[in-house]
Amino acid sequence: MGTLVLSAGRALAQATVPTFGARSELVVLSATAVDKGGRPIRDLKREEFRVFDEGRPQPIVHFTSSQDLRARVLLLVDASGSMNAAFNVTSSRMAAVQIMAALDPQDEVALAGFDSQYFGVVRFTRDRSLIQKGFTELKPFGATALHDALDHAARDLASWGEGRRAVVVITDGIDTASQITADEAIARSRALDVPIYTITVLSPLDDPRSEMFAGRERPAAATTGSAVLARYAALSGGAAFGVSDFRGLKVASDQVGAELKHQYRLGYDPPANPPRFRHIEVRSTRKGVLIRTRSGYTPPAS
Secondary structure, three states: OOOOOOOOHHHHHHHHHHOOOOOOEEEEEEEEEEEEOOOEEOOHHOOOOOOEOOOOOOOOOOOEHHHHEEEEEEEEEEOOOHHHHHHHHHHHHHHHHHHHOOOOOEEEEEEEEOOOEEEEEEEEOOHHHHHHHHHHHHOOOOOOHHHHHHHHHHHHHHHHOOEEEEEEEOOOOOOOOOOHHHHHHHHHHHHOOEEEEEEEOHHHHHHHOOOOOOOOOOOOHHHHHHHHHHHHHHHOOOOOOEEEEEEHHHHHHHHHHHHHHOOEEEOOOOOOOOOOOEEEEEEEOOOEEEEEOOOOOHHHHH
């Protein structure tokens, strides 16, 4: 199996999805709005968003709501040897099925896997049965290049232009073979505006929420890996979940699916500044609403 090829049908896809035009200098943000209980807010208007670049408010010049955009979700599944356990394999499939069930029929899903390499399994499709069938090609084996795979997946997804989008990675959180660091992969995903959702499949012994957790004094590699994935999610505008039983898996999958259905896209003209990393914050004027988006961007060198 080779690299996930996303070129087929791209011209048609870009013609049928709302875009922000040819103004490549715009800073474009994927944003998710949730209430204090973590439930998605579906009906925010442009005037209820506030964007701050290095603390300074910026006019929103382009806005699309969740109802206007179809979604493209890239499921990235750990197929390395460390996932060769019944709970891990079953969890990956269950999470994918539940996330797809929460999406709308017009939303598209692709499936990719990784061990020491990243590889494509199913191209973007509306046919959910093809994704489920694709799981039969994922045979746990070999080392784990998690950070490399996340970097590759974010670049693949970003090549599809506008629309709601996210990478959902299902893994045990352990990396043994990547060529790039977590910080490098995180920096690249933020620049691409690709929210990353992480579902880390843990043993109860490695899950801080479990009564059986045994890593308070000496955290296991899986516990440490889960914390790294939480950074990916927070800085890219996604969300992170650690699960060690099927109940937790269902809660995580349902929330990921619900958020992917209600993603906003905002665009603004960045201030003229040197090409260094700039912090972004997005707020809502509606009381009790939290907005999640990527933490910043680096302007291109002029």
